[in-house]
Amino acid sequence: MKKPYNETWVNNLHIQNLSQIWLKKKLITQKQFEQITSDFPEYFYKPGFFVKTGLFLFTLLAGSFFSGFISLFFLENSTDKIFTVISLVCAVSFFFALEYAIKDRKLFHSGIDNALLYMAAMATLTPLFLTFEHLKIWQYCLIILIVNSVLLVRYADILIAFVSVAALYVMIASIIISIPQLKPFLPFCLMLISAVVYFFNRSDYGVYYAYCKIIVKIAALVIFYFGGNYYVVREGNALLSDLLIPIAPQIPFSVLFYILTTAIPISYIYLGLKNKDRILLITGLLTTAFSVFTYRYYFDIIPLEIMLVIAGFILIILSVFAIKHLKSPKFGISDEKDDSQNLVNLEAMIIAHQFGQSPAQDHLDFGGGDFGGGGAGNSY
Amino acid sequence: MTAKSILEKIVQKGILPEEQALLIADYERTKSFSIHRELRAILYLGITLLTTGLGILIYKNIDTIGHQAIITLIAASIVACSYYVFKYRQPFSRGIINSTDQFSEYVLILACTLFLTLEGYLQYQYQFFGSRYGIAIFIPTVIFFFCAYRFDNRAVLSMAITGLASWLGLTISPLSVLEKNDFSAPGIIVTGIVLGILLIVIGWLSDTRSIKGHFGFTYFLFGGNLAAVSGLAGLFKNEPKIIYFLVTAALCLFLIRTARKNQSLIFLLMGVIYGYIALTYGAFVFLPDSVLAALSIFYFLFTSLGVLFFLLNIKKILGLKK
Known part of the structure; x- marks a missing residue:
């Protein structure tokens, strides 16, 4: 299928970004860099993050009032049919605006085109949902999957990619649940599907889909972990069997799931470090936090605050040790700082939010503001 | 496209000599994996x-x-x-x-x-x-x-x-300035505006006098957010509305100007969003009903298109370098 974003430019953008890194590392000269930029040109309009956000929000605003404006013409009788017509008119207009924005204004995932694409996708799906009422869940998911896949191939948008993968998983899961023989093996089926998705996602689809690949990869890794996580399986099992008791019953193969809960995050981190794969590493770290939560949920031996102190202490010691140890790179892993000012400011904001002081009331209650621990998130 | 194929392309165009390309390929193969941020x-x-x-x-x-x-x-x-x-x-x-x-x-x-x-x-x-x-x-x-x-x-x-x-009785951290403050308490709106403006002034001073100029961003972000939200709260709740409207509008203009000077577009976004809310509210309060009836259908559609046009051409309008 022909792609709306100029593929050569996308590739050239990638080349420019890479040579920018080489320039910073002083592997190429400024003059060579300039020549690369002029020999591999791109003319996309790429605003910064904040302008992008503004463009996105105001496009959504304009889009929703545009559909309101369209529906004014059909106010007399509001049946499903009229609604279908309105949606179709909106979808056509949004797609038209989207193509115009990309071709003529040279937008490249710049907020406006993202917003138009999402609105267009929704406006396309609405009449389909209205026409086919009383379908099963997997049939709705199939509709979402088909529409989004087409859009994904054409526009390579990350949210569309995420929705497609989510629809795929929900579809397969609901099919499996409806078959009694397969239902007990749902976790293993999900893990198997994740492995398949991960495998297919590894092939080279070009720079055009680079970011979509990342999203699909994260989704596959996370679902694979959830399929083996004891907490998810036990509580999910209780939920699916409609058991309305406060404590979910024990599940078969519990030992296996306990092992998987530990083994998957560790292998993610190990493989991430070994293959220099940042996504695998970060997913591993986050799933580790969830595993800690899982164990803490079922083995409530020590009180939360002591657990927090110990965990905090261990994390501090661990990271300080690693930072000291990695002063010179070991096994191809280093602690090299890359300078970006924005993140310093972001860090300060997060800390202010977490430790920020709230106004004093009748008594002072300092000690940490909002509880923001990703590790042992237990509400209290 | 891997680094290797890109290098081949660049060498083909004659930008890099063969030996340098080999060096870069070597770097790409052996470069270390930094886990600094993690x-x-x-x-x-x-x-x-x-x-x-x-x-x-x-x-x-x-x-x-x-x-x-x-x-x-x-x-x-x-x-x-x-x-x-x-x-x-x-x-x-x-x-x-x-x-x-x-x-x-x-x-x-x-x-x-x-x-x-x-x-x-x-x-x-x-x-x-x-x-x-x-x-x-x-x-x-x-x-x-x-x-x-x-x-x-x-x-x-x-x-x-x-x-x-x-x-001073205010919650100020950017994410909770709206939800945690009780703007119905007397005096808190004025306190918020005054403190916000004070922080902006301090930020401006540290920027221009270059006393910890890099602290300016923090002051602007806290101060601008607090002052603008307080100004909007005042506009919604208190009288005389025209004063709160003017204060908020002036703040938003200042934020947009700051964005131009600091090349930091978060202030631009803040200025545009808060300014849009203030202007819209102001228009619906101050304009006579007859004008409103004609405007109301088209107002949001055309103003948001106008904002989009402004944002798209921001570089030309504000003379930004980036």
């Missing part, structure tokens, strides 16, 4: 968990013998952290200090949060400051401001600014 995130998470845990621990064990030990432990940790920070301190400078020691920054944050825990506990248990709660918040604020400037730490500066705001 390690800092873990370190920071550790500090958060530790201080949160200690904070709860103290309050839960208040009438037992153990808590004396915890207090001693916390006090000792604060002393140890302060010693560490002082030992590795750099001479004061008006610009950015690049610390040679990589832990100082985090040790200072740890010391400051522990200090908050300890002080809060002393007040809770022994009424250290009696009923003058103001002093209890003001002391850490002063200390934090001192530490932020002396050791050049932006995170501690943010903590100091939130402290200052909470001394």
Whole structure:
């Protein structure tokens, strides 16, 4: 299928970004860099993050009032049919605006085109949902999957990619649940599907889909972990069997799931470090936090605050040790700082939010503001 | 496209000589994998968990013998952290200090949060400051401001600014400025606007006089957000509306101008969004009903298209370089 974003430019953008890194590392000269930029040109309009956000929000605003404006013409009788017509008119207009924005204004995932694409996708799906009422869940998911896949191939948008993968998983899961023989093996089926998705996602689809690949990869890794996580399986099992008791019953193969809960995050981190794969590493770290939560949920031996102190202490010691140890790179892993000012400011904001002081009331209650621990998130 | 195929392309075009391409390919193959950010995130998470845990621990064990030990432990940790920070301190400078020691920054944050825990506990248990709660918040604020400037730490500066705001009865952290403040309390809106503008002025001064110019961003962000939200709250709730409207509009213009000067587009976004809300509300309040009836259908559609046009051509309109 022909792609709306100029593929050569996308590739050239990638080349420019890479040579920018080489320039910073002083592997190429400024003059060579300039020549690369002029020999591999791109003319996309790429605003910064904040302008992008503004463009996105105001496009959504304009889009929703545009559909309101369209529906004014059909106010007399509001049946499903009229609604279908309105949606179709909106979808056509949004797609038209989207193509115009990309071709003529040279937008490249710049907020406006993202917003138009999402609105267009929704406006396309609405009449389909209205026409086919009383379908099963997997049939709705199939509709979402088909529409989004087409859009994904054409526009390579990350949210569309995420929705497609989510629809795929929900579809397969609901099919499996409806078959009694397969239902007990749902976790293993999900893990198997994740492995398949991960495998297919590894092939080279070009720079055009680079970011979509990342999203699909994260989704596959996370679902694979959830399929083996004891907490998810036990509580999910209780939920699916409609058991309305406060404590979910024990599940078969519990030992296996306990092992998987530990083994998957560790292998993610190990493989991430070994293959220099940042996504695998970060997913591993986050799933580790969830595993800690899982164990803490079922083995409530020590009180939360002591657990927090110990965990905090261990994390501090661990990271300080690693930072000291990695002063010179070991096994191809280093602690090299890359300078970006924005993140310093972001860090300060997060800390202010977490430790920020709230106004004093009748008594002072300092000690940490909002509880923001990703590790042992237990509400209290 | 891998680095290798890209290099081949560049060599084909004759931009890079063969030997240099080989060097770069070598670099790409052997370059190290930096986990700097991940390690800092873990370190920071550790500090958060530790201080949160200690904070709860103290309050839960208040009438037992153990808590004396915890207090001693916390006090000792604060002393140890302060010693560490002082030992590795750099001479004061008006610009950015690049610390040679990589832990100082985090040790200072740890010391400051522990200090908050300890002080809060002393007040809770022994009424250290009696009923003058103001002093209890003001002391850490002063200390934090001192530490932020002396050791050049932006995170501690943010903590100091939130402290200052909470001394005046405001919650100021950017994510909770809307949800946690009770704007119906008398005087809080004016306090918010005044404090916000004051912070902006301080930020502007540190920027122009180059006294810790890089702190300007923090001041602008806190001050601008607080002042604009307070201004909007005043516009919605209080009379005379025209004054609040003018104040908010002036602030938004200032934010957009700041964006132009600092090349920092977050201020642009803030200015545009707050300004749009103020203008829209103003239009619906001030304009006569007959005009409104004609406008209302098209207002949002055309104004948001107008904003889009403004944002798309922002570089030309404001003369931005980036």
